[in-house]
Amino acid sequence: MAAPKIVDARGLSCPQPVLIASDEMDALGSGRMEVLTDCGASPENIGRAAKAKGWKLVSSAEENGTVRLVLEK
Amino acid sequence: MKLPFGLGAKKAAAAKPKGHDASHARGVMAFAHTAEVIRAEAALKAAGFPVRVMGPPPDMRTGCDMVVEFELMREPSARRVLAEARLAPLAVAPVRAGMLEPVSLFQSVDFGQWLMVRAANMKVTVDKETRVIVNVSGGGCPDVPALAELMVGRTLEDAPAPLERGQTLCSYALELAFREAQRLLPLDAGSAS
Numbered sequence: 001m002a003a004p005k006i007v008d009a010r011g012l013s014c015p016q017p018v019l020i021a022s023d024e025m026d027a028l029g030s031g032r033m034e035v036l037t038d039c040g041a042s043p044e045n046i047g048r049a050a051k052a053k054g055w056k057l058v059s060s061a062e063e064n065g066t067v068r069l070v071l072e073k
Numbered sequence: 074m075k076l077p078f079g080l081g082a083k084k085a086a087a088a089k090p091k092g093h094d095a096s097h098a099r100g101v102m103a104f105a106h107t108a109e110v111i112r113a114e115a116a117l118k119a120a121g122f123p124v125r126v127m128g129p130p131p132d133m134r135t136g137c138d139m140v141v142e143f144e145l146m147r148e149p150s151a152r153r154v155l156a157e158a159r160l161a162p163l164a165v166a167p168v169r170a171g172m173l174e175p176v177s178l179f180q181s182v183d184f185g186q187w188l189m190v191r192a193a194n195m196k197v198t199v200d201k202e203t204r205v206i207v208n209v210s211g212g213g214c215p216d217v218p219a220l221a222e223l224m225v226g227r228t229l230e231d232a233p234a235p236l237e238r239g240q241t242l243c244s245y246a247l248e249l250a251f252r253e254a255q256r257l258l259p260l261d262a263g264s265a266s
Binding site: 014015016018019022023041044045048049051052053 | 184186187189196198207208209210211218221222225226227
């Protein structure tokens with residue numbers, strides 16, 4: 001399996017993590033992507049944007065203030 | 074220092090600036106719930122009153138964080154309009170210094186491909202080319218996640234107006250941001266071009 005695309009959106013405030021993740025989803029088209037964010041509202045918003053684009057939120061885990069979202073399509 | 078609405082400052086009052094005499098004095102009405110504020114604004118506007126929704130001064134905080142600003146001299150007729158709509162303000166007070174900025178004030182940020190429009194505590198971000206809503210955030214009201222779910226992924230034409238589905242302060246602010254985004258990104262300048 002190919003390594004997932006890593007999108008590091010740490011240090012960015014809402015809505016930038018969503019926009020960057022959204023851009024990457026469009027660029028990839030399909031596959032597996034991991035998004036890192038430390039913006040409180042972003043995980044939920046990224047999950048919503050992913051759903052709207054036909055991607056699936058596989059998992060979401062928080063560690064030391066950073067949330068790692070795994071997306072697949 | 075320029076105060077909001079030019080009221081409340083002794084210097085400003087002493088100078089009696091044009092347009093701020095008693096006949097132009099503004100007042101605010103507080104209501105019990107956001108839904109009542111929204112209905113009051115709609116009823117008064119429909120009756121021809123120049124009103125707007127804004128944040129209240131700290132000492133006028135009620136259960137709802139918004140008030141309706143109106144022409145103080147027209148209070149009796151405004152109350153009649155409200156009574157016909159089965160609405161009664163909890164309190165009425167003159168506008169003075171310390172009032173919060175009106176929630177109708179917008180802030181927009183251009184992110185290149187996207188435009189974010191903020192109204193009060195709510196933000197909506199739209200793809201400028203496709204006019205698709207890519208993000209809805211802010212607030213903290215219970216209906217925001219549901220509203221975001223309905224709006225994200227849809228165009229400014231297809232998305233439901235937030236006030237059709239919600240009745241909180243957040244949905245009101247989101248409605249304002251949504252309308253402003255529609256104004257800033259008209260259909261003929263977006264995907265239809």
